[in-house]
Amino acid sequence: MxxxxxxxxxxxxxxxxxxxxxxxxxxxxxxxxxxxxxxxxxxxxxxxxxxxxxxxxxxxxxxxxxxxxxxxxxxxxxxxxxxxxxxxxxxxxxxxxxxxxxxxxxxxxxxxxxxxxxAVAEKERQDISDRTKAALQAAKARGQQLGNPDIGKLRKAEAEERATHLRSIIEPLRNLSAKRISAVLNERKVAAPRGGRWQATQVIRLLNRIALTSLQHDQRRD
Missing domain, CATH: 3.40.50.1390 (Resolvase, N-terminal catalytic domain)
Structure with a gap:
């Protein structure tokens, strides 16, 4: 065998x-x-x-x-x-x-x-993507509204809630690089936004979201 x-x-x-x-x-x-x-x-x-x-x-x-x-x-x-x-x-x-x-x-x-x-599968996926984009552009040119406008608001709210939840974990790590922070989050088994492992780009977006959320909170208090 x-x-x-x-x-x-x-x-x-x-x-x-x-x-x-x-x-x-x-x-x-x-x-x-x-x-x-x-x-x-x-x-x-x-x-x-x-x-x-x-x-x-x-x-x-x-x-x-x-x-x-x-x-x-x-x-x-x-x-x-x-x-x-x-x-x-x-x-x-x-x-x-x-x-x-x-x-x-x-x-x-x-x-x-x-x-x-x-190679064949990748070509097929690219062809499908190109056809989809062309169809969406044609629909937009006709004045058709695309997608659900509430989805963006929902995703923004979810991102803000996640940033608030992770603030206590992220704050002590702010002096580290985004790559090192992602490694620490993975070591602690903190779930990434879409599952899987944290990447530096996700950490940068999270840091920006935390900073924005903090600014909005301060403005509301003022």
Missing amino acids: RPAVSYIRVSTQKQGRSGLGLEAQAAAIAAFAASEGFTVIDSFVEIETGKGADALEQRPQLAAALELAQLVNGTVVVAKLDRLTRDVHFGSGLMAGKIPFRVAAMPHADNFQLHIML
Whole structure:
């Protein structure tokens, strides 16, 4: 039996806590391993958003899975290709290495074929995005109101509430860099706005929001 390392990824903290998606991915990988003659020697689970997460330093469980696969001369197995990555540049970098990848949903695809599939998927997503933008611009040109105007207000209120809640945590860290603050928040397991791990850009937005909220509060008192 050939050694395999299982890699499972869910996109939000909520999915990670509930187990939603974890069992399905694990079952798909187990079935693939049994039918293809692999023995899963270890499994790594990542709870991370897809957007902005396609960098290895932000995916420690993937890095650990790659390290173990290299050590045992094994294969990294995922349930679906998008659980590994949706980014063709990141994916091609992974697949250019010596570690083979297999996808349970595409059992006969090798690294080269997976690379091509990533490129095709990225092109399709860009085409859909371009068509959507063109349709929205055409609708706007006709004078059609787009979206729900209350959504922006709701998101602003949520951001202000989050900033108020995190103020006591952030205030003692203000003298640190945004990158260091994000590391501290991740170490303390403070949930990021959309789940996953804190990034420096999110910390900068939070600091600006706290400063703005404080200014508005002072103006109301005056």
